[in-house]
Amino acid sequence: MSNKVAVFRREHFNAAHRLYNPQWDQARNEEVFGKCAWPHFHGHNYELEVRVVGVPDPETGYVMDMKRLSDLIQREILGRFDHRNLNLDTEEFRHRNPTAENIAVVIFDLLRPHIDPSMDLRVRLYETPRNFVEYPVD
Amino acid sequence: MVYLTRLEHFNAAHKLVNPTWSPEQNEAVFGKCANENWHGHNYDLYVTVKGQPDPDTGFVMDVKKLSQLIREQVVERLDHRNLNLDVDFMQGKLCSTENLAIGIWQQLAPLLPPGVTLHSIKLYETPRIYVEYFGEK
Numbered sequence: 095m096s097n098k099v100a101v102f103r104r105e106h107f108n109a110a111h112r113l114y115n116p117q118w119d120q121a122r123n124e125e126v127f128g129k130c131a132w133p134h135f136h137g138h139n140y141e142l143e144v145r146v147v148g149v150p151d152p153e154t155g156y157v158m159d160m161k162r163l164s165d166l167i168q169r170e171i172l173g174r175f176d177h178r179n180l181n182l183d184t185e186e187f188r189h190r191n192p193t194a195e196n197i198a199v200v201i202f203d204l205l206r207p208h209i210d211p212s213m214d215l216r217v218r219l220y221e222t223p224r225n226f227v228e229y230p231v232d
Numbered sequence: 233m234v235y236l237t238r239l240e241h242f243n244a245a246h247k248l249v250n251p252t253w254s255p256e257q258n259e260a261v262f263g264k265c266a267n268e269n270w271h272g273h274n275y276d277l278y279v280t281v282k283g284q285p286d287p288d289t290g291f292v293m294d295v296k297k298l299s300q301l302i303r304e305q306v307v308e309r310l311d312h313r314n315l316n317l318d319v320d321f322m323q324g325k326l327c328s329t330e331n332l333a334i335g336i337w338q339q340l341a342p343l344l345p346p347g348v349t350l351h352s353i354k355l356y357e358t359p360r361i362y363v364e365y366f367g368e369k
Binding site for chain 1: 241243244245246264265267269270271272273274311312313314317318358359
């Protein structure tokens with residue numbers, strides 16, 4: 095029996111985006127992405143769940159100080175994406191389609207360097223209450 | 233009198249900007265909601281109508297017809313749109329949740345069948361922010 099514990103922090107941000115492959119024309123984009131490709135953007139309330147797994151520290155009882163995790167998400171993720179246009183306002187999606195899948199991967203990559211390498215990290219991102227993705231997968 | 237509610241939802245981009253103000257003043261009043269390149273939300277829309285249940289059907293209104301009406305008049309015009317740029321009934325208005333609720337009321341109220349009255353529009357912009365509009369009394 096492992097003595098690892100999973101801790102979770104939930105945050106949210108609101109952003110505009112559109113799904114668009116610049117190598118295709120608008121008609122082809124709408125064929126593949128439907129109304130998500132419309133030129134004037136649409137938006138979502140994104141709900142983000144970050145899961146960190148590790149052994150509780152014997153001195154603090156913490157896997158990770160949740161205040162530190164919250165501050166980290168605030169700085170690295172919400173500071174970048176909240177109330178922004180993901181396509182136009184962020185470096186990360188200038189050349190990458192801002193699907194929920196790609197956003198989850200980007201969020202993971204932004205957080206990973208700041209979390210102890212001995213700990214597992216997983217990101218779950220809700221684009222709507224009924225569409226959500228998880229990265230990485232076991 | 234019985235109140236009947238239908239829940240629909242749509243996703244849209246918008247920004248809060250008063251075109252007669254400077255960028256600084258907009259930023260001061262609306263904060264990050266004034267971001268020039270838009271942001272967006274998953275909106276949840278509760279439409280409540282009221283009336284007497286019909287003696288033949290037991291319905292205040294056929295809820296399938298209410299759903300169709302909301303979809304045709306509201307959801308198709310708002311879903312995956314930019315509220316500031318794409319929506320005819322929001323042209324020239326500030327795209328706040330308050331004004332959007334009033335706009336939605338104005339689309340639906342005239343089209344309800346006889347004996348059915350619009351009672352309220354409840355519009356969630358986020359899970360923790362919503363407005364309610366009951367029409368002009």
